[in-house]
Amino acid sequence: MTAKIVVDSVNHLYRPPRGRPVLALENISLDIREREFIALLGPSGCGKSTLLYLMGGFLPIETGAITVDGKPVVAPGPDRGIVFQHFALFPWKTVRANVTYGLERQGLPRAEREARAQRFIDMVGLTGFEDSYPSQLSGGMKQRAAIARTLAIDPDVLLMDEPFGALDAQTRHLMQTELLAIWQRSPKTVIFVTHDVQEAVYLAERVAVMSARPGRIKAIVDTRFDKNDPAVHKSQPFVDKVDELWGLVREEAIKAEQREAP
Ligand SMILES: Nc1ncnc2c1ncn2[C@@H]1O[C@H](COP(=O)(O)OP(=O)(O)OP(=O)(O)O)[C@@H](O)[C@H]1O
Ligand SMILES: [Mg+2]
Structure with missing residues (x-):
């Protein structure tokens, strides 16, 4: 299958006007297939939003390269739609x-x-x-x-940064179903950031787990399940997959916490 988006050896260093520079992403490489639904999981501050901004063309790519359909990302474009973590209406x-x-x-x-x-x-x-x-x-x-x-x-590519994070459980479930229906009937590539492991396993075909800052790709886990099976959440392979991912994310969350400790 051809890659829709190629992230090749990308670092990102923030240089705030005051204080020390922050290395947010380190050596990120990731190929995202045409029509793929991929979720990004990782502890707070590991660079998930930063990676989405880079793919969207909202931040300059200083080290490495990102291409969409073989063309380097240099600016935002109508081919890539983004749902920002903080709404930005x-x-x-x-x-x-x-x-x-x-x-x-x-x-x-x-x-x-x-x-x-x-x-x-x-x-x-x-x-x-x-x-x-x-x-x-x-x-x-x-x-x-x-x-x-x-x-x-x-848009061809949907970049979604914790799009359901502020929703109650019922609304979240309705929106998940709508999003899946849209993705199943139109040829979209979706990159979906979430903190919710179950949501990632349910929606995505692959989940990329990121390490604590500086964000790296720690693991890529296959999460293809039958989305149209109403009981999929309860099946043993699904439950095992959620457990496996929880384990990976927990390790990184502990590292991130230790780092933040005074
Ligand atoms: N404008 C900025 N200037 C300096 N540092 C920044 C800036 N924006 C983000 N950072 C730092 O870069 C790191 C990655 O931030 P980012 O927002 O990408 O993380 P995240 O994984 O999306 O976190 P969350 O899950 O909390 O949304 C964090 O440590 C953050 O403090
Ligand atoms: Mg974020």
């Missing part, structure tokens, strides 16, 4: 205007924009809140608005 725009924004930039006619936006607003369960401003929404609602905005653009 336009506070001065309504939910509808936030969702239609990307569609205006794609040059879609007005009626089509509105219909498309409405479809995704309905899908994330925000019907009736089209004219609300982000400040009038709960954290989970803002997160759903941000997801609708990115999905509406229908």
Whole structure:
């Protein structure tokens, strides 16, 4: 299979204006296949968001290279849609205007924009809140608005940074099902950051576990299960896979904690 995204020997060093430089990523190499659904797991601060920003073209790539369809990433592009960890909605725009924004930039006619936006607003369960401003929404609602905005653009590559982190268990489950349905019917490559091991095993075909800072790829684990089996969470192979991944993540979380200790 051909690689859709190639991350080749990437480091990332943050140089804050004050304080010491922080090596966030060290020697990351990862091939992501066309149409693959891959999850990134790892302790807080290991560089998951940084890696997503680099793939999205939101941070300069200083060491190594990232290519999408063989072309080097140099800037954000409409082929890659990102759902930011902290939503990043336009506070001065309504939910509808936030969702239609990307569609205006794609040059879609007005009626089509509105219909498309409405479809995704309905899908994330925000019907009736089209004219609300982000400040009038709960954290989970803002997160759903941000997801609708990115999905509406229908990008080839979806970069999702803990997209369901602010949702209650029930809504999270509904959104997982929607996302899987979208991924199964349209040819998308999904890179999905989560702290939830079960979610990673359920959604992804492979899970990349990252080490404590500086982030490296510690392990890549195959997690292909039958997504359409409603009892998959309870099957022994699924439970064993969750355990295996928990073990890998726990080791790194302990290291990260020891490092942060005074
Ligand atoms: N702008 C910045 N300047 C300096 N250091 C930064 C900056 N942004 C992130 N870092 C540091 O880089 C490391 C990686 O950060 P990043 O946000 O990518 O981690 P993460 O894995 O997404 O964490 P979380 O799970 O908490 O979201 C952290 O140690 C963080 O403190
Ligand atoms: Mg993050």
